[in-house]
Amino acid sequence: MDSSVKIINEWDIVAARQLGRNVAKELGFGTVDQARITTAISELARNIYLYAGQGEITIEKVENGAKKGMTIISRDQGPGIPDLRKVMEDGFSTSGGLGAGLPGVKRLMDEFSIESEPGKGTLIQSVKWLR
Amino acid sequence: MRKKIFQYVQSHSDEILREWIELMRGEADERAIQAMSDHMFVKTSSEFVQLVMSNFSDSEQKFNERAIDFSEKIVRLGWPLTMITEGLRVFGKIVERGMQQTGAIDQYSYIDFTTEINNWMFPMYRTITEAYTTSWERTISLQKIALQELSAPLIPVFDKISVMPLVGTIDTERARQIMENLLEGVVNHRAEVVLIDITGVPVVDTMVAHHIIQAAEAVRLVGAKCTIVGIRPEIAQTIVNLGINLEDVTTTSTMKKGVEQALAATSRQIVEVQE
Numbered sequence: 001m002d003s004s005v006k007i008i009n010e011w012d013i014v015a016a017r018q019l020g021r022n023v024a025k026e027l028g029f030g031t032v033d034q035a036r037i038t039t040a041i042s043e044l045a046r047n048i049y050l051y052a053g054q055g056e057i058t059i060e061k062v063e064n065g066a067k068k069g070m071t072i073i074s075r076d077q078g079p080g081i082p083d084l085r086k087v088m089e090d091g092f093s094t095s096g097g098l099g100a101g102l103p104g105v106k107r108l109m110d111e112f113s114i115e116s117e118p119g120k121g122t123l124i125q126s127v128k129w130l131r
Numbered sequence: 132m133r134k135k136i137f138q139y140v141q142s143h144s145d146e147i148l149r150e151w152i153e154l155m156r157g158e159a160d161e162r163a164i165q166a167m168s169d170h171m172f173v174k175t176s177s178e179f180v181q182l183v184m185s186n187f188s189d190s191e192q193k194f195n196e197r198a199i200d201f202s203e204k205i206v207r208l209g210w211p212l213t214m215i216t217e218g219l220r221v222f223g224k225i226v227e228r229g230m231q232q233t234g235a236i237d238q239y240s241y242i243d244f245t246t247e248i249n250n251w252m253f254p255m256y257r258t259i260t261e262a263y264t265t266s267w268e269r270t271i272s273l274q275k276i277a278l279q280e281l282s283a284p285l286i287p288v289f290d291k292i293s294v295m296p297l298v299g300t301i302d303t304e305r306a307r308q309i310m311e312n313l314l315e316g317v318v319n320h321r322a323e324v325v326l327i328d329i330t331g332v333p334v335v336d337t338m339v340a341h342h343i344i345q346a347a348e349a350v351r352l353v354g355a356k357c358t359i360v361g362i363r364p365e366i367a368q369t370i371v372n373l374g375i376n377l378e379d380v381t382t383t384s385t386m387k388k389g390v391e392q393a394l395a396a397t398s399r400q401i402v403e404v405q406e
Contacts, residue, residue: 010302017334035334035365036372042336043373090374098344100337104373 004058013045016057023059036108043101044074052078069129077121132247137187139230147225148180154221183222202262212263283309285316292393293322298331306342317355324393330361340375347380360389
């Protein structure tokens with residue numbers, strides 16, 4: 001089962017977060033992990049809204065043997081990220097923000113992968129496992 | 132032809148209504164039906180069909196008024212717009228089928244009939260959808276105003292101490308209001324310490340943190356101190372994970388502690404009265 005939210009305006013960020021929180025609750029994540037997951041979704045959705053204009057957040061339940069968890073997929077056809085190493089550095093921001101977004105998401109989640117091609121868009125997948 | 136349609140609709144109104152309700156029950160959105168009782172559904176349906184029929188007899192202005200009244204009502208009831216557009220289409224179909232069966236139209240007059248019914252239906256689509264969306268827009272803008280009213284109040288609780296409780300999501304617009312009310316309030320209330328309570332903020336991501344840091348910095352610039360209170364344990368952990376530096380901002384877990392600190396900072400304390 002998976003479901004997604006289109007991110008077009010600022011309120012869609014709230015919708016994506018709500019979806020993530022519901023799935024996290026359903027899977028049995030504790031309050032701290034729920035907060036981590038919703039915050040990660042918030043960061044990713046906001047990045048779409050700020051930098052790509054529009055895109056999509058998809059939430060999937062995943063299973064790997066005995067392990068259960070959820071994946072957050074953030075996909076956009078925006079301008080892409082020219083220097084991936086740089087955006088993963090703490091404190092790097094092109095918009096005057098804190099620059100903690102993407103490295104923060106990596107720390108909030110268990111697995112994190114990012115693909116981006118300038119002019120084509122960005123795909124970020126990150127997993128949180130249920131302990 | 133117009134007269135013919137009118138006559139048919141008038142003389143078969145009960146039949147049309149019955150058929151319309153039946154068809155709409157089958158086609159309608161689950162939401163619309165669940166939202167109201169059976170009695171309500173029949174009542175609203177008959178009002179809708181009457182409205183459509185009144186388009187024949189009433190003047191344009193009177194029809195517009197009725198359409199607006201009706202639209203406001205169904206927006207409140209939670210009928211989706213598709214129910215209305217679908218309803219008009221079904222209405223046209225019923226009239227067409229009925230008139231074919233009674234022999235009022237045949238294959239020669241069919242084109243005539245469709246032209247006439249389209250001429251009649253399209254302005255009505257326009258009027259009703261317009262009235263519907265206007266009612267919606269009005270509802271939304273009213274809610275927006277209501278939301279703004281409770282978005283960022285600054286409350287003077289003691290001499291020199293003010294509190295700003297934040298509840299709900301913080302977006303760019305709200306962040307701007309928080310900043311404005313905060314600075315204006317600090318100056319007006321002559322506050323020396325401001326406590327911003329974020330117990331009711333569901334998610335603190337980098338943007339929210341950024342706005343809070345900026346607000347605290349701005350408060351410092353006008354000569355007051357800003358403390359963030361109500362940081363829940365899970366929020367504290369996510370802030371650490373995100374790697375946000377809140378070292379320059381004073382924080383406490385509860386409002387109670389915040390008030391105590393604020394009183395201490397303004398050289399006061401609360402004591403129990405000895406009997």
